[in-house]
Amino acid sequence: MKKVQLLTRRRALLAGAAAVGAAGTAGVLTTGPGDEPALPAAPVGGPPARRAHRPSAYRLKPLTGYGSPRAVPVRPPVRREPLLRVSGRGRTMVLTFDDGPDPRYTPDILDTLAEYEVRAMFFVCGEMADAHRELLARMADEGHVVGNHTWSHPLLTRLTRRRIRWEMESTSDVIEEAYGERPLWFRAPYGAWNRAAFQLGAELGMEPLAWTVDTLDWTTPGARTIVDRVEDGAAPGVVVLCHDAGGDRSQSVTALRRYLPRLLDSGYHLTVPRRQYT
Template structure:
């Protein structure tokens, strides 16, 4: 392995979710039904005795005691290790390239061209709404041997949704993709990497797998190729899941991502890394 190509590991940490597409407005939550106060009861002759006793919480307060503190992403990963993944095993020099927020017709085809020229397979986390708009690009991704994952339907901030809205984001996208590629993706990547514990449990119960990342290229900031390359090389280690983008908002320029991809693959291959898909890295199936 050439000494100049050794990738310097960065401290392991849970990736900070990146706002890849400006947040979409979410439906206004349904107001909670107001609780009518209970009718007061008449005082008894034992008022002097009862006044001395400490007050006992009524039943409605017992419900608050059962509400658990919201867990951070790192705590969720630790609590649900079989459902929430950030990386693969560090025992082999295998890594996975992943691309979010596609498909589009500006950058996704260019990313596919580079991957094809290097014979590298990647994993694309796509939006159901854009899969509907660009079905031919979705079909090309699948036909060229890449794996497709579920990135929600409209890039919603999932923890802000109701239970039904959250489920619809996942299931609607699954239905769209199954009609285009012939399988229901097992892999789910929440937009911004954000998800709450109730949603993690639903994911587990329905046999999905949450896949975030431990290497963030920050390419959503419309960085230059040199900046994207530096960000990835600085953080990559055996088992890394690398976050990049193949689509985004109209204001985002992912030219740096496309231009950095070929030298990135060349340098990491020279350093002894093998590129695999996320299912290969995590030893799971790509479909449910």
């Protein structure tokens, strides 16, 4: 008799434990008075009914954030003077073109650069970039670097700090929209730098880049003179200043076709600068 009672009690305990386990898995434990967990009533005959699982919010929402988090650009130091040269291995030079883009001259310059597989820098004005966004898109596709040359090409030393910020920031906004990313370099119109320009440029994440060789092509001295100035000033680390807008730049286009293959034949590597940090 005792053996039968023990078996009956054991079966009851096992059945109760199974019911508790099933209820716990389904997440239906409730809290009764006194914050003591109350067990659900034992099922009446047959196997315990399965409770339908509620859809998990985790499974319904797509996962985001794959890969490494996006790096936050490091703000460059506030300089007291612009960079004039670039570092690089061997006979490295940089070609830069200011004031554009201009649909009359910039496409010809891009064609010549593409022919010789050379990358260059274009310091664009915001109002020109805004009107010719397709040219900035082409610069991005062909691997050129686009820098900030202010919105309207003013003399920064005569502007308020607020106006300088607007000139720079508005141009960076347009460059980001048309080129695909914000500029990392800026150049003051006329080479007129001041403390505010250096400070604001650094705040906007840009390094100031000037030039080593000025072709003075904006004075239209003739294509031959422009060629001579580039070839006479060629040296490792040199930054050459040319223009692709702001007036008649047909001489600049012609000169590029002449001096570019000569520089390459002389062993120069024409490329774009790299920042030490981003």
